[in-house]
Amino acid sequence: MNSDVIIIGAGPGGYETAVYAAKKGLSVTLFEQRKAGGTCLHEGCIPTKCLCRSAEIADTITDCDTWGFHVSAPTIDFRRIMERKNEVVAQLTSGIEFLLKHKLITYISERAELFDAHTVISESGEKYTAAHILIATGSTAKRPPIEGCDLPGVLTSTEMLDIDHIPQKLCIIGAGVIGLEFASIFRSFGSTVTMLEYAKEILPNFDSDISKRLKQVLSKRGIEFYNQAAVESIERSGAQLLVHYTHKGKECSTEADIVLIAVGRSPRVESIGLDNAGIRYSPKGIETDDTLRTNIPGIYAIGDVNGHCMLAHAASFQGRKVIDHILGIDNRIKLDIIPAAVFTRPEAGMVGLTEEECKQRGVPFTVKKTLFRANGKAISMGEPNGLCKLIADENGKIIGAHIFGAHAADLVQEVSALMNRETTVAQLKEMIHAHPTLSEILQECAREF
Known part of the structure; x- marks a missing residue:
């Protein structure tokens, strides 16, 4: 055929x-x-x-x-x-x-x-x-080569979506997007959640200001984080799974009903x-x-x-x-401008370059930040925890946005659209935003430049 x-x-x-x-x-x-x-x-x-x-x-x-x-x-x-x-x-x-x-x-x-x-x-x-x-x-x-990774109760995100009960104790290996979303979900459902991440910070690909604030808020919700933790093995101990890991050179272990492997795809x-x-x-x-x-x-x-x-x-x-x-159609899709989000509570969203990437590439930049707690809509929603961070190049063109807080995924999409049209922070300042809306946070951040 x-x-x-x-x-x-x-x-x-x-x-x-x-x-x-x-x-x-x-x-x-x-x-x-x-x-x-x-x-x-x-x-x-x-x-x-x-x-x-x-x-x-x-x-x-x-x-x-x-x-x-x-x-x-x-x-x-x-x-x-x-x-x-x-x-x-x-x-x-x-x-x-x-x-x-x-x-x-x-x-x-x-x-x-x-x-x-x-x-x-x-x-x-x-x-x-x-x-x-x-x-x-x-x-x-991915299933990493960890001893005991194939034990019953050690799941990937695929199997996790088909479990029939809320685990009392959930251990998640990997604090990227997948792991954090499941941690946030099951903490809300009442699970005790422990996260083991090999890197220094959670969300390694996100802006460090965003990942640090997200970790702080999720920690206050009762999620326990161990960064720089290398998982060595998993074993069955009665009705529980025992996860062995080294944390900053110290040998440790934690118990769990279910272990979620969330180390990527x-x-x-x-x-x-x-x-x-x-x-x-x-x-x-x-x-x-x-x-x-x-x-x-x-x-x-x-x-x-x-x-x-x-x-x-x-x-x-x-x-x-x-x-x-x-x-043979002229296509102007910019595959270097792709927004991303993690749907924890609160959310985090990003598009474009991070501050760290600008430094690594030698890109001249200016960065400004605005807090959600100064926004009327955020306060009325009971969502004061949040940060908006805009990055502009030497000509004032927006080259990155990093947002943590309520509806961050939606807010970053506005910036993505502006970046596709090579908008400057000066132009964003002049774009009328409805009041009261969370989107005013973007404009307020632009006014800081």
Whole structure:
């Protein structure tokens, strides 16, 4: 069977690219061995956001006296929380499957791999050819080589989303985005949470001012952090798991009902026929150029599998960029401006360069900060903990934003839009913002320059 484009993998990068290509008049054959939607919909972004919302409600009820409501202590129905999560995922999966019924899209629910540089072979043995092949196979949760990592009760984020109870004691190895979101969620549900992180700070890729403040607030919520902690082994001790680690040279251990391994994700490069096609890759992902092309003409790699930026929205826009490149369309998508967020309580969001990156690259910059506690909307919401940090270059152009506080993910998106239009802090000062809104924090920060 022949088509204009073959896509292997129907996560956000795969299915959104298929729909976009079809709208542009290209015929597409799309393969997915599991369910359409990929990691984001089934094992990541969406299910965790459902749990984040339930955790937010739990916190609101706990603090209801502050808002003038007196209620008895609520009982958490964890079964219902997980049911709702599954309902949301099912609803969105159905929506994606509807989109894929486009007349120019052939959706095949089978595993597929490259047969050679021009051909893909399906699980059932059928061969498919196309002028252009996109690899969008995503990533898998890492399991580090720690003794006892395969014991029952030692889970990755994938299995954590299907547990049937709230653990009394939860130990999380890794304090990146995934680990912190689960820590925040299950602390709200009543778990005792201990976090072990090898690096000096949590959220190693975020601005240090943001990660330090987030750690302070989460610590006040009762989450226990141990940075510079190297996990040595995990063993079963009766009904508990015992995690052994060294912390700043001292041997330590902690007990847990469940141990969550949250040390990142690995590009899914195995068993997809990369060697058959002669594609260059490593454990860090498939090698690509600025247009997402591999070393083999006509073959591209988008999303987690190329290791550039493991975010669902990055995959979607990489796919759009590829299709435009194929069609010769002038594409101005700036893949160096990709906002990111961690949905803890409070949230953290970022886009562009951090202060540390500016120093490392020798980029002249100016940085200014504004606190949430000076914002009327934040105070009225009962969310005074927060920081906004803007970074501008020597010409005043905004090159970075780092926000910690309520709705940080939404606030950083405004800055992302401004950065795409090369806006200066002087221009931001003159843009009228509605009052009272959290977005005024951005303008107030710009006025500090």
